Amino acid sequence: MISERLRRLVPYTPGEQPQGREYIKLNTNENPYPPAPEVFAALSGFDPAVLRRYPDPSASRLREAVAAEVGLSRDLVFAGNGSDEVLSFAFFSFFEGGRGPLLLPEFTYSFYPVFCDFYGIPLKRIPLEPDLSFDPRRFVGEPSSCGAAFANPNAPTGIGVARREIELLLERYPRDRVILVDEAYVDFGGESVVGLVESHENLLVVQTFSKSRALAGMRLGFAFGAKPLIAALEAAKDAFNSYPLDAIAQAVGIAAAKASAYYREMNRKVMATRERFSRSARNLGFRVLPSSANFVLASLPARSGRELYSSLKERGILVRHFDIQGIRDFVRVTIGTDAEMDALLAQMRALADDRAP
Amino acid sequence: MISERLRRLVPYTPGEQPQGREYIKLNTNENPYPPAPEVFAALSGFDPAVLRRYPDPSASRLREAVAAEVGLSRDLVFAGNGSDEVLSFAFFSFFEGGRGPLLLPEFTYSFYPVFCDFYGIPLKRIPLEPDLSFDPRRFVGEPSSCGAAFANPNAPTGIGVARREIELLLERYPRDRVILVDEAYVDFGGESVVGLVESHENLLVVQTFSKSRALAGMRLGFAFGAKPLIAALEAAKDAFNSYPLDAIAQAVGIAAAKASAYYREMNRKVMATRERFSRSARNLGFRVLPSSANFVLASLPARSGRELYSSLKERGILVRHFDIQGIRDFVRVTIGTDAEMDALLAQMRALADDRAP
Numbered sequence: 001m002i003s004e005r006l007r008r009l010v011p012y013t014p015g016e017q018p019q020g021r022e023y024i025k026l027n028t029n030e031n032p033y034p035p036a037p038e039v040f041a042a043l044s045g046f047d048p049a050v051l052r053r054y055p056d057p058s059a060s061r062l063r064e065a066v067a068a069e070v071g072l073s074r075d076l077v078f079a080g081n082g083s084d085e086v087l088s089f090a091f092f093s094f095f096e097g098g099r100g101p102l103l104l105p106e107f108t109y110s111f112y113p114v115f116c117d118f119y120g121i122p123l124k125r126i127p128l129e130p131d132l133s134f135d136p137r138r139f140v141g142e143p144s145s146c147g148a149a150f151a152n153p154n155a156p157t158g159i160g161v162a163r164r165e166i167e168l169l170l171e172r173y174p175r176d177r178v179i180l181v182d183e184a185y186v187d188f189g190g191e192s193v194v195g196l197v198e199s200h201e202n203l204l205v206v207q208t209f210s211k212s213r214a215l216a217g218m219r220l221g222f223a224f225g226a227k228p229l230i231a232a233l234e235a236a237k238d239a240f241n242s243y244p245l246d247a248i249a250q251a252v253g254i255a256a257a258k259a260s261a262y263y264r265e266m267n268r269k270v271m272a273t274r275e276r277f278s279r280s281a282r283n284l285g286f287r288v289l290p291s292s293a294n295f296v297l298a299s300l301p302a303r304s305g306r307e308l309y310s311s312l313k314e315r316g317i318l319v320r321h322f323d324i325q326g327i328r329d330f331v332r333v334t335i336g337t338d339a340e341m342d343a344l345l346a347q348m349r350a351l352a353d354d355r356a357p
Numbered sequence: 358m359i360s361e362r363l364r365r366l367v368p369y370t371p372g373e374q375p376q377g378r379e380y381i382k383l384n385t386n387e388n389p390y391p392p393a394p395e396v397f398a399a400l401s402g403f404d405p406a407v408l409r410r411y412p413d414p415s416a417s418r419l420r421e422a423v424a425a426e427v428g429l430s431r432d433l434v435f436a437g438n439g440s441d442e443v444l445s446f447a448f449f450s451f452f453e454g455g456r457g458p459l460l461l462p463e464f465t466y467s468f469y470p471v472f473c474d475f476y477g478i479p480l481k482r483i484p485l486e487p488d489l490s491f492d493p494r495r496f497v498g499e500p501s502s503c504g505a506a507f508a509n510p511n512a513p514t515g516i517g518v519a520r521r522e523i524e525l526l527l528e529r530y531p532r533d534r535v536i537l538v539d540e541a542y543v544d545f546g547g548e549s550v551v552g553l554v555e556s557h558e559n560l561l562v563v564q565t566f567s568k569s570r571a572l573a574g575m576r577l578g579f580a581f582g583a584k585p586l587i588a589a590l591e592a593a594k595d596a597f598n599s600y601p602l603d604a605i606a607q608a609v610g611i612a613a614a615k616a617s618a619y620y621r622e623m624n625r626k627v628m629a630t631r632e633r634f635s636r637s638a639r640n641l642g643f644r645v646l647p648s649s650a651n652f653v654l655a656s657l658p659a660r661s662g663r664e665l666y667s668s669l670k671e672r673g674i675l676v677r678h679f680d681i682q683g684i685r686d687f688v689r690v691t692i693g694t695d696a697e698m699d700a701l702l703a704q705m706r707a708l709a710d711d712r713a714p
Contacts, residue, residue, distance in 0.1 A: 001504075001535050001559060002589045003453040011595030014414045025410075034406040043405050043605075049391040051574035051609075053382075054567075057371050081438055084598040092475075096360040118449075118596040147358075178358050202358060210411075217408035217604035232359045238368030239475040241441040247574035248400075248605050252408075 009117035012110060015320055024343055026334040027318040029185075029295050031214035033266045033337075035252075036259030039215070042251050055247040058234065062250045065257035066222055070194050076224055078233040079253070081244040083184055083208035083221030084111060089236040090204055090223060091115040091149075094178040098146025105134045107327055109155045109182060121146070132289060132297075132327075133159045136169040139179075148173065149180040153190045156322060156332040158291030163191040170200050178229065180204045185293035187212030187267050188274070194224050201226040211294055212267050213256045220245070220253045270294050270335050277333075277341040284345070284352045289330075299329045300352060308351070315347045366474035369467060372677050380675040381700055383691040386542075386652050388571035390623045390694075392609075393616030396572070399608050412604040415591065419607045422614035423579055427551050433581055435590040436610070438601040440541055440565035440578030441468060446593040447561060447580060448472040448506075451535040455503025462491045464684055466512045466539060478503070489646060489654075489684075490516045493526040496536075505530065506537040510547045513679060513689040515648030520548040527557050535586065537561045542650035544569030544624050545631070551581045558583040568651055569624050570613045577602070577610045627651050627692050634690075634698040641702070641709045646687075656686045657709060665708070672704045 015028035059079040067077045080086035095102045095116075101124040104112050116123045124145065126138045134157075139148045148169075153160040166181065173179060183205055186192045194205045209220040223233055237244060245253070256263075278288045278296055289297045300308060308331045309321035320332040335341065372385035416436040424434045437443035452459045452473075458481040461469050473480045481502065483495045491514075496505045505526075510517040523538065530536060540562055543549045551562045566577040580590055594601060602610070613620075635645045635653055646654045657665060665688045666678035677689040692698065 001451055001533055001586070003450055003455065005454055006450050006589060006593055006596075009592070009596050011592045012599055014411070014595070014599040017411060017413060028411055030411060031409050033409065035408050039408070040405045043403065044401075046400070048397045048400050051392050051396070052388050052390065052571040054371070054374060054385055054387065054573040055576075056374060081603075082598060082600055084600070088597050093360055093363050094358055097362055098360065114596050118593075176358055214409040216411040216600075219412075219600060219603040229358070232363060235366070235368045236363055236475075238371070239363075239366050239471050240445050241439060242369055242371040243439055243441070243573075243576060246438075246576040246603070246606060249603060 005117070005120060009114065012114045016318060018318065023316055023318040024336065024340050025318050026336050026340065026344065027320040028216070029211055029334045030216050031211060031266070031270065031294065032340065033214055033269070035214045036256060036262040038255040038259040038262070039252055042255035043248070046248055046251055050247060055243055055245060055250055057242045059245045059250050062245070062253045062257070065254045069257050069260060070224065072194070072198070072224060075227055076197060076230060078223040078230050079245055080221045080237065082210065082219035083182070083206050085244060086206055086221040086223050086233070087111065087182065088115055088118070089233050089240070090180055090206065091121060092119050093232040093236045094180070094204070094229070095119070095121045095147050100144040100146050103139050103142055103145045103148040105150050105154060107132070107154070107157065107324070109151045110322070112149055132157050134161060136161055136165055137172070139169060140172040143174055145177065147178040147180065149182065151182040151184060153185045153292040155185065155293070156295070156327065157289055157297050158293040158295055159289060160190040160292035163193055166193050167196070170196070170203060175202050178202050178204055180206065182206045184208045185211060187263070188294045189271050189292035197224045197226060201228070204229050209253065209256055213263050214266070215252065215256055218249055218252050220249060273338050273341055274335045277335065277345065280345050281348060284348055286348065286352070295332050295334045297327070297330045297332050299331070303351065305329050305331050311351055312344070312347060317344050317347060362474070362477060366471065369471045373675060375675065380673055381693065381697050382675050383693050383697065383701065384675040384677040385573070386568055386691045387573050388568060388623070388627065388651065389692070389697065390571055390626070392571045393613060393619040395612040395616040395619070396609055399612035400605070403605055403608055407604060412600055412602060412607055414599045416602045416607050419602070419610045419614070422611045426614050426617060427581065429551070429555070429581060432584055433554060433587060435580040435587045436602055437578045437594065439567065439576040440539070440563050442601060443563055443578040443580050443590070444468065444539065445472055445475070446590050446597070447537055447563065448478060449476050450589040450593045451537070451561070451586070452476070452478045452504050457501040457503050460496050460499055460502045460505040462507050462511060464489070464511070464514065464681070466508045467679070469506055489514050491518060493518055493522055494529070496526060497529040500531055502534065504535040504537065506539065508539040508541060510542045510649040512542065512650070513652070513684065514646050514654050515650040515652055516646060517547040517649035520550055523550050524553070527553070527560060532559050535559050535561055537563065539563045541565045542568060544620070545651045546628055546649035554581045554583060558585070561586050566610065566613055570620050571623070572609065572613055575606055575609050577606060630695050630698055631692045634692065634702065637702050638705060641705055643705065643709070652689050652691045654684070654687045654689050656688070660708065662686050662688050668708055669704060674701055674704060
């Protein structure tokens with residue numbers, strides 16, 4: 001009774017959301033700080049009586065607020081139920097039934113290959129550089145592709161790509177195929193290309209309020225692109241679920257969009273903690289990739305990533321391990337509060353010492 | 358740059374959500390009464406600080422609360438972002454790439470053919486009876502189909518099918534193909550078959566909190582079925598968007614699931630208003646189909662449905678018109694409060710009198 005495509009596909013595995021034991025939870029890249037005071041006010045001012053009515057299906061006021069933040073007009077912005085949904089609509093709209101495989105970096109957000117399975121899109125993985133950075137110009141030599149997608153900063157490496165490199169890609173890649181840049185982590189030190197969507201009609205930029213606006217629990221994702229791309233995403237939405245954003249999510253999203261000053265300060269704290277933590281971890285003998293995100297990829301020579309993950313979990317700290325050839329030695333560590341990272345460093349010190357003879 | 362499938366498809370058109378002028382809004386089958394007091398309490402007790410964390414991706418507590426209401430176990434229930442999303446996942450999971458066309462009643466919820474377009478599923482429309490009722494046993498003579506889907510009560514007719522007729526369908530239709538019964542409107546006098554999912558492993562029942570729990574603004578939909586069907590929907594979700602229900606929607610849904618006494622009373626009021634309105638409209642010379650839903654399909658001889666819709670809109674009342682051969686003469690009228698229906702009846706009287714010489 002189950003469709004063959006569904007039987008064949010391997011779903012995305014979200015990070016653990018532990019129910020019983022209390023962990024220091026550094027495994028799903030959540031922000032350690034609460035949402036803005038404006039979000040609290042929007043919620044306490046929300047009248048539940050309006051819930052009997054359908055929400056605005058096109059989330060106009062929310063899109064307007066988000067557009068204003070980045071200096072674009074509302075019709076260059078699409079809003080969805082978390083950036084995963086936005087990405088899913090984008091894969092359907094721009095890559096389904098295309099003229100060749102979709103290009104992806106070899107290691108990147110692990111949901112992309114799942115979307116490809118869901119829609120039957122062939123994919124081609126392009127290798128990273130030896131230092132695990134990604135050079136988007138590697139896409140240029142692949143003209144028989146239906147488009148390209150990558151995360152900047154990349155996941156799970158955390159390594160960012162400079163705006164200039166993406167501009168070079170846009171200059172050289174076929175202009176009738178979409179290049180999707182997923183900026184889920186860009187507010188932690190990456191270089192956004194959202195300003196380029198007005199001049200590049202095949203550029204789609206995806207962002208989320210889950211990380212840098214501390215609203216993972218609210219499911220708010222956005223795409224920025226030329227009008228025809230946004231109109232396509234609207235049509236895809238209206239062929240799947242006309243009302244993906246509930247009335248409360250829209251109200252909360254508007255409040256969060258307007259609270260940029262609070263969030264900038266909060267993200268500065270996360271970045272400072274990341275730099276301090278990375279230095280300390282390197283001093284303990286860990287390899288830590290240079291990150292522009294709210295997480296780092298770290299490894300300890302002579303310990304497997306699986307061992308690191310398990311040892312830390314036993315010690316009450318949840319990080320994430322990807323059992324994938326090439327990054328198997330690493331664990332991905334979300335940047336928490338200073339206190340949480342100090343607790344982690346203490347355990348890392350013990351693990352590093354353990355290793356000594 | 359846009360995929361051919363998207364370019365070819367005609368998206369679903371949600372009912373108007375007017376922004377400027379204030380209408381008596383009887384066009385999108387919203388409940389005229391507010392959500393339960395328990396919903397108000399759940400919202401005011403919700404701590405926005407938890408929004409920094411991802412919600413439970415499988416909405417376990419919500420599924421448990423909904424399961425308890427209908428006397429099933431949690432693993433026979435799937436929860437999604439409104440029943441449209443649940444239906445979309447179901448079409449992908451059970452009908453995509455299937456062994457023949459999907460069977461649908463000729464007139465039914467107009468989103469079904471759009472889902473078919475989205476996933477490339479061929480469909481076959483089965484005629485209604487002359488009185489616009491639907492006999493599900495008509496599906497039995499179509500064995501070379503990949504499954505069947507219908508709404509009960511049907512939309513936009515409002516006419517229900519007896520449980521016994523669905524049992525007869527289940528006995529005679531191939532047991533290795535899914536029969537999807539969409540019970541969006543069942544709480545307004547229909548006969549639910551949700552109790553049959555334990556004994557019929559190819560039955561999937563879909564429900565929503567948008568209508569009978571007055572939560573259209575919250576996006577909460579559910580599917581009930583045997584474990585393998587629910588597991589398939591979970592896998593489809595995890596290949597599209599792992600976290601479709603935000604943390605507030607889950608909390609509100611739990612509160613609404615537990616407020617059945619309030620909602621039963623509220624829906625009794627809607628049904629009483631519907632019966633009173635239908636009698637009065639018939640007395641004015643309108644044809645009103647017998648409805649088990651929170652809307653009725655009505656027509657006035659010698660007036661087109663389009664004229665009825667426009668005249669009522671001019672008079673400040675929004676209803677819905679479907680420009681589709683066979684139901685073009687009708688308008689669909691949502692049942693509002695007694696006062697709203699009295700205001701509508703006054704305008705209908707004027708229209709009926711107008712027609713007189």
